[in-house]
Structure formats: C-alpha cells, structure tokens
Amino acid sequence: MLLRHTSTNVVERNALTVNPAKTCQPIGAMYAALGIHRCLPHSHGSQGCCAYHRSTLTRHYKEPVMAGTSSFTEGSSVFGGQSNLLQALDNLFTVYDPDVVAVHTTCLSETIGDDIPQIADKAREKGLIPAGKYVIHANTPSYAGSHVTGFSTMVRAMVDYLAEPSAAKTQAVNIIPGWVEPSDMREIKRLCWQMGVEATVFPDTSDVLDAPQTGEYEFYPKGGVTVGELKQTGSAMATLALGHTASSAAARALDTKCGVPCEILDLPIGLSATDRFVDALRRTTNVTVPQYVEDERGRVVDIVTDMHQYFSGRRVALWGDPDQLVSLTEFLVDLDMRPVYIVTGTPGKKFLKRIDKALDGRVPEAKVRQGPGADMFLMHQWIKNEPVDLLIGNTYGKYISRDDGIPLIRHGFPILDRIGHSYFPTVGYAGAMRLLEKILDAVLSREDRESPEESFELVM
Numbered sequence: 001m002l003l004r005h006t007s008t009n010v011v012e013r014n015a016l017t018v019n020p021a022k023t024c025q026p027i028g029a030m031y032a033a034l035g036i037h038r039c040l041p042h043s044h045g046s047q048g049c050c051a052y053h054r055s056t057l058t059r060h061y062k063e064p065v066m067a068g069t070s071s072f073t074e075g076s077s078v079f080g081g082q083s084n085l086l087q088a089l090d091n092l093f094t095v096y097d098p099d100v101v102a103v104h105t106t107c108l109s110e111t112i113g114d115d116i117p118q119i120a121d122k123a124r125e126k127g128l129i130p131a132g133k134y135v136i137h138a139n140t141p142s143y144a145g146s147h148v149t150g151f152s153t154m155v156r157a158m159v160d161y162l163a164e165p166s167a168a169k170t171q172a173v174n175i176i177p178g179w180v181e182p183s184d185m186r187e188i189k190r191l192c193w194q195m196g197v198e199a200t201v202f203p204d205t206s207d208v209l210d211a212p213q214t215g216e217y218e219f220y221p222k223g224g225v226t227v228g229e230l231k232q233t234g235s236a237m238a239t240l241a242l243g244h245t246a247s248s249a250a251a252r253a254l255d256t257k258c259g260v261p262c263e264i265l266d267l268p269i270g271l272s273a274t275d276r277f278v279d280a281l282r283r284t285t286n287v288t289v290p291q292y293v294e295d296e297r298g299r300v301v302d303i304v305t306d307m308h309q310y311f312s313g314r315r316v317a318l319w320g321d322p323d324q325l326v327s328l329t330e331f332l333v334d335l336d337m338r339p340v341y342i343v344t345g346t347p348g349k350k351f352l353k354r355i356d357k358a359l360d361g362r363v364p365e366a367k368v369r370q371g372p373g374a375d376m377f378l379m380h381q382w383i384k385n386e387p388v389d390l391l392i393g394n395t396y397g398k399y400i401s402r403d404d405g406i407p408l409i410r411h412g413f414p415i416l417d418r419i420g421h422s423y424f425p426t427v428g429y430a431g432a433m434r435l436l437e438k439i440l441d442a443v444l445s446r447e448d449r450e451s452p453e454e455s456f457e458l459v460m
C-alpha cells in the first residue's frame, strides 16, 4: 500500500516529476556500447553515476556489467576532467585491452563542458591509445532526454566513428534493432537467417548480456558486433532502423556519411509491426518469405482468434519507452483491447502523432502524455479515477499493481525483480505469441482468483 496516498485530484504540474517514466541518459549509452564486441564503456564523471548505471544494468540482466569511470573529485569538478580521462584511457588499454572504449559523459562533465574528442586526440598524440584500438564518444547529459536518447546517441557514434564509406555495395543489410533485449536481437537475427537475409545487427547485446553459464568468467563475452563489421556497415545495400526514437539518428547518419539508404520502421512488436518488418526485409533484399515464417505468423493469428473474447474490451495502462509504446499500442488495438493510458518520460518528436496512428481512432477515451509531467504518479491518478484491467510496463509499476490489485505484465526497462526478458523475445511472431500468453495468463489468473463462487468455472 505504498502508493495509497495517491490523490484522485489531477493537478497540472509544470515543475515537478513524481516517479518518472524514464531514467538517465548514460544508462542507454552504456547498454548500447555493450553491444560492440570487446568494448569497454567508460563513464566520464563521478563514481556514483557509474555505479548507479552499472548496477541498474546488472540488476536488469543479472549479468556483471563492466565499465570504467573517470572518478571525478572536487578538483576535476572545478578544473575539468581531462587528466582523469587521459589516465583512465591509459589504464583501460593497458590493463583490460579492449578493442573500443566507448566514453559517455554525465551531468557533471557536461556542465563543466569537457570536450571529449579533444581529450581523445590528446590521448592519441600521447600514445595512450594503441594502434588498431578506438575511442568513440557520446554526449549524454541527463538533464535532457532519457536513457533512450543516450542509447540513440551512442549508436550514432558507432556510425560517426567507425562506418567506412564504400562505392561498392554488398548484398548485406544493416539492422539497427533499437532498444530491445538481447533475446529480441537474437530473434531478429533468427528471422533474417530464416529468410536468407545477410544482416549486420548493431548494436547486438545477445551473447553479451544473456551469455551462458560455463563456469569460466569471460571479461569480454563472445557476442557483440565487431569493429570490422561496424566498418562494413558503410558497404551495405540498405539499413532498416527499428524504432524511430532509438534508431533513426544512426540510420540517417549512415545514409549521409556512406550513402546507405535507410528505412525507419516501428519496433517489430505485435502482428502488424512484424508484418511490416518482414515485408521490408523481403522488398529490400528481394527474397521470398519462407513457409516456416508464414506458419509462425499463422499461429499468432490462431491464438488471437481462439481467445479473442478474453482480449476484447480490456482496458490497459502502459508506460515506458516511445518506440515500445507505439508498437505495443498498435498490437493491443489489433487485439481489440483498449490502451487507455499511455505515458513516457522520454521526449522526442512525433511520438504523440505515432501513438495517434497506432490507436487508429478506435480508443477515443485514450489519454496520452509525454515529457516531464508524464510520470507514473499521473498515470496512477488516472487509474484511481477510472481503473484498468491490466498494466504493462517496468518493475516500478508493481506498487500500483499491488495498491490497486491490477495484474502487471513486466515489459521494458528496467525489470529488476523477474527474469525472462533476456531469454524470451517479445519481437517478431515468436515474441507476439509470448506477449499473447502473458496477457491471457494475467487476465485469466485474475478472473480465476477474484470471480465470485457462483461464477467460478473450469474454463472461465
């Protein structure tokens, strides 16, 4: 009953966020950097920031997350962090031998105004960066944007620093998967493999943050896109970027830098968005969609038709990242459900327009908010005024779930108190089946638990 004092009286707030539906930029930059093979993320700021970012990723993935920190003290806060970063780069390359150090900034180093490319140039001049090794960087001030912004900026940095232009194009496509789980990246690769599409997925955290237990600790797990593969993204025939907020910046940068045309798609979560992704793969690479993939789609449609009566009309509240919310909303509308409350703390253009399109005019009562005031407190107030049947969002929703007795499906970032997200995808047709199972399980378990004795049945 932690949130029992949430008031039903909704007051417009201009300068206060309560329980934000986002977290800070460097977490996204760190997550993206871990999707490069033999990359060591580095936090240019105080130790506390780095500890928070590492621990949140570690708690979400249940895997050790390694990163360096410039360990700012009072002195570096006043005079700048150049000497700390130079020392850090020397230590990191000498002791840990990464192929890439991916530096991201924090609120403090951004406020000071440290110029990371200039410091990296100085490190190279001083011979602190060995030949064949790379330092890339992303500016990630957390007083703007969110973890998704940080992710997007670091993915763009991979293009800016490493992609190499080439006049001769190959048959490969680049896929920028957006902020999804390692399981989702694995599923995207599986779908490409089934369709006979040669794809470079970047970043790729599969086999990094879902690495198998072998009894041996590997500082650099086997997964991740390699530097060589990142260089070759400039030779690809096309780029498919999944998720407008997280992936479009990198895709457009690659087009500008290397002349690789791009198509920006929604995250392939749910039936319609996966259909569009599969169709884009088919059109771009001129392959035929194999029967196996069509059968998988058919199984999704079968579940939807078999269980339609349990989906229809259920009211859902969602919070999280814009790209995930757009695709989830479309999927829920496809299921004849009613996504009535949708909030994201991540700013960004066109989110409201995209949600509007996903709602397709079929949920006129839907309330959608984005930005600083779009927090979980507001969403809880809406729920208190008019309840919902289901919550879909990260672990922080468990307080609302407990307070109001509403089932919660954990989806998005962070999920700190359950496993599964690293191992089972929610993208593609396989992911759609998993989501359908989770929704049905949540809705029907509640009916089994709460329906009165006289209407309790073997099959509800």
Ligand code: SF4
Binding pocket: 024, 025, 026, 048, 049, 052, 105, 106, 107, 108, 142, 143
């Ligand atoms: S909000 Fe800023 S100061 Fe706080 S942890 Fe994030 S980067 Fe560090």
